Amino acid sequence: MDYRFNEREQALIKKIKEVCEKQLIPIQEEFGEQDVLSFDMVRALAENDFYRRHIPVAYGGLNEADQANATELCIIREELARQCPLAESTYSVTCLGSFPILLAGTEEQKKHYLGKMTSGEEVFAFALTEPNAGSDAVSLQTTAKLDGNEWVINGKKIFISNAGDAGVYVVFARTSDAPGSKGISTFIVEDDNIGLEVTQRLKMIAPHPIGEVTFTNCRIPKENLLGEEGRGFKYAMQSLDMFRSSVGAQQVGFAEAALEHAAEYARKRHAFGGPITQFQAIQFKLADMYTEIQAAKNLVYYAAHRKDLGNRVTKEAAIAKLYATQVAQRVAYEGQQIFGGYGMIKGNPLELLYREVRPAAIYEGSTEIQHMVIGRGMINGSFIDDSVEKVLL
Amino acid sequence: MSYELNEHQIAQRQQTKKYISEHLVNSVDRMETEGVITADDINAVKESGIWEMVLGNETEWISKVTVLIELAKTSPSFASLFTDLIFTKSILANKYDGQFYSAAFVEEEAGSDLSVIQTEARKIKNNWVLTGEKWFVANAELADHYMVLAKTPDNTFSIFRVSNEAEGIITQEQKKMGLEGLKLSKVMFNQVSIPSSSLILSVDRSFEGLNYANGLAKLSISSLAIGIAEAALEESLVRARAREQFGNPIGDFQAIQFKIADITVGINAANTLLYLAAQKLDRNEEFETEAAMAKVFSTEIASKAVNHAVQIHGSHGLLNDSTVSQLYRSQRLTEIFGQTSEMQRITIAKYVIDHIGVNEKEVNYGLSL
Numbered sequence: 001m002d003y004r005f006n007e008r009e010q011a012l013i014k015k016i017k018e019v020c021e022k023q024l025i026p027i028q029e030e031f032g033e034q035d036v037l038s039f040d041m042v043r044a045l046a047e048n049d050f051y052r053r054h055i056p057v058a059y060g061g062l063n064e065a066d067q068a069n070a071t072e073l074c075i076i077r078e079e080l081a082r083q084c085p086l087a088e089s090t091y092s093v094t095c096l097g098s099f100p101i102l103l104a105g106t107e108e109q110k111k112h113y114l115g116k117m118t119s120g121e122e123v124f125a126f127a128l129t130e131p132n133a134g135s136d137a138v139s140l141q142t143t144a145k146l147d148g149n150e151w152v153i154n155g156k157k158i159f160i161s162n163a164g165d166a167g168v169y170v171v172f173a174r175t176s177d178a179p180g181s182k183g184i185s186t187f188i189v190e191d192d193n194i195g196l197e198v199t200q201r202l203k204m205i206a207p208h209p210i211g212e213v214t215f216t217n218c219r220i221p222k223e224n225l226l227g228e229e230g231r232g233f234k235y236a237m238q239s240l241d242m243f244r245s246s247v248g249a250q251q252v253g254f255a256e257a258a259l260e261h262a263a264e265y266a267r268k269r270h271a272f273g274g275p276i277t278q279f280q281a282i283q284f285k286l287a288d289m290y291t292e293i294q295a296a297k298n299l300v301y302y303a304a305h306r307k308d309l310g311n312r313v314t315k316e317a318a319i320a321k322l323y324a325t326q327v328a329q330r331v332a333y334e335g336q337q338i339f340g341g342y343g344m345i346k347g348n349p350l351e352l353l354y355r356e357v358r359p360a361a362i363y364e365g366s367t368e369i370q371h372m373v374i375g376r377g378m379i380n381g382s383f384i385d386d387s388v389e390k391v392l393l
Numbered sequence: 394m395s396y397e398l399n400e401h402q403i404a405q406r407q408q409t410k411k412y413i414s415e416h417l418v419n420s421v422d423r424m425e426t427e428g429v430i431t432a433d434d435i436n437a438v439k440e441s442g443i444w445e446m447v448l449g450n451e452t453e454w455i456s457k458v459t460v461l462i463e464l465a466k467t468s469p470s471f472a473s474l475f476t477d478l479i480f481t482k483s484i485l486a487n488k489y490d491g492q493f494y495s496a497a498f499v500e501e502e503a504g505s506d507l508s509v510i511q512t513e514a515r516k517i518k519n520n521w522v523l524t525g526e527k528w529f530v531a532n533a534e535l536a537d538h539y540m541v542l543a544k545t546p547d548n549t550f551s552i553f554r555v556s557n558e559a560e561g562i563i564t565q566e567q568k569k570m571g572l573e574g575l576k577l578s579k580v581m582f583n584q585v586s587i588p589s590s591s592l593i594l595s596v597d598r599s600f601e602g603l604n605y606a607n608g609l610a611k612l613s614i615s616s617l618a619i620g621i622a623e624a625a626l627e628e629s630l631v632r633a634r635a636r637e638q639f640g641n642p643i644g645d646f647q648a649i650q651f652k653i654a655d656i657t658v659g660i661n662a663a664n665t666l667l668y669l670a671a672q673k674l675d676r677n678e679e680f681e682t683e684a685a686m687a688k689v690f691s692t693e694i695a696s697k698a699v700n701h702a703v704q705i706h707g708s709h710g711l712l713n714d715s716t717v718s719q720l721y722r723s724q725r726l727t728e729i730f731g732q733t734s735e736m737q738r739i740t741i742a743k744y745v746i747d748h749i750g751v752n753e754k755e756v757n758y759g760l761s762l
Contacts, residue, residue: 001395001398001402001455001672002672003668003672004394005394259749259750260749260750261750262750263745263749263750266746267746280735280738283743284735284742286742286745287689290686290741290744290745291686291689294666295666295690298396298662298665298669299662299665302394302661305394305395305396323658371655372651374654374657375653378626378657379649379650388398389397389399390397390398391459393626393657393661
């Protein structure tokens, strides 16, 4: 049992801190709140090897173990979210978007696309959700039909991060009438394909490049099928499994930032003859914020650690994501409460954080879905294992 | 970063499970329903090696809390014996002699604020003479000695060892809710004369000298709470699978699934906080904030767990002899003993106000924020 990060992880944390201060935070400050991608940020992240870290050496990355490292992914997302949210989303959307290629791509696809990803030449989008298929992703209706040497894609995808800015879309579509998830396959679609159109850019609660993508007889080469036909849903779920604990890490990062700002302000703010930290109403908020963040952080890194050991982490990752998103919401709310009216003013860090924490309770498995996964799994016994070393359920 | 037991710790947990299945399970009903724990029970746990594991100096705290959780899962009352013993043993430090001590600190008007106790010790010749009334003294009947906190001259407070056979002691049981096997008593000391060697420790008004022992008490109550919560979850799972309504097991309904999910998440979160505190303690690092977090968090999740468990059991959960109703009652003490949740939050808040966001440039290398 060891709660500490190892030396490599500590070095990574230190590096992120330095890069944020020198390069990333200034880019964010200049960019402000916009619902488009900051290509300056993409370049800065690429230059500093962020996109390279989990990519195997053979494809231009730095990962010698050739296995994606969930713990590092969590560290990067937590620290970026805490210090520079724009960098966090710029980093994570492309990582998730390109992950199915890392999972299922041919040598050639990996060399080509991951090379562009690590260098920052292209950003990626993960196109799964549809207007009528959110939590129930299996019911997606976008189709891909083979016509000669081309796949023809038709359908609509919504809430697609990087829509309009991505060079490469990883698209999930139905290739047969096979029931459930079996008829779903995955495709690599480049943005200049005729028939791919960004039909809407959506303005979200917090700044984020996101939109709706419509495919109308969009023809792509036959070899752009990713992995095996009919296994697309599996790739989607494997990708999300890899990233689920890191969504929690992002939320922990937001929550830490909120607590740090709130504590700093509470010490300075005077009311009724002294700093407001003299009041138990404020003290108890701070105590609960800190305790819950610590617990969330523990659960996030526990899930990542179990994943890195090669375990199935359906339960652990669901717990991490569910709890961290709940904590981030509470902490942002209480932090804003401590700031009073100032917390509502544009430019106050809590005003933005309060909005930033909201989407993660919905995307990549909503809070309700995580409850379902955990509750059902516990009751039907599918989480029971006989590992004697575990102290968590 | 990891939260797994090593081989040695696994073996200690297995040893505990063996003791539980061979001995403790046979006594659970007597302990939890009739509220009877005997000297024979103490002898059995001593013979099993568990006593030494929990109270000895050789065992890591990671193992101690693991053992306590296992005990509490089976018999919260029995596990709760150890929480007081851990506290008293810590105060005794190298004066510990293997005997059974009961802490007599709290009074009717002095709980979280011990500085207002009325019990007094006067030095008369070579003896101390104690007078006062202590409340909520645990296990008075099993104790060889009381460990009594009293006011002493020069604005100090001192802790004395008082044999239960000393003249002038009257005890009176205080019936309470839950943890039937843990007896609480009022203990009255009327001019009780004890030798001067009975003084164990003196502290000042800040009571900081008790911080370490209090920290250990928090870990043990946290373990007790997690054990109770895990038992409540286990009962809930069994019920959710077996009970049918509207033609389906109630576990098929999201109303039940979501409750189970919330308890599972909470117990895991509590576990990480407890083991974080235990690791810090084992590494001789500051652990008081972590202990406070573990204590308040796990006792409050235990409250949710027992409440949901009763709900999932419906009216059956209200029957006095049902396990979940026992757990429901037994849990409540954990939020009060070992210092209240309110006192824990004050401890945590003090840390946050002193440290968090003070120097934003600081890099955090540990899992602690």
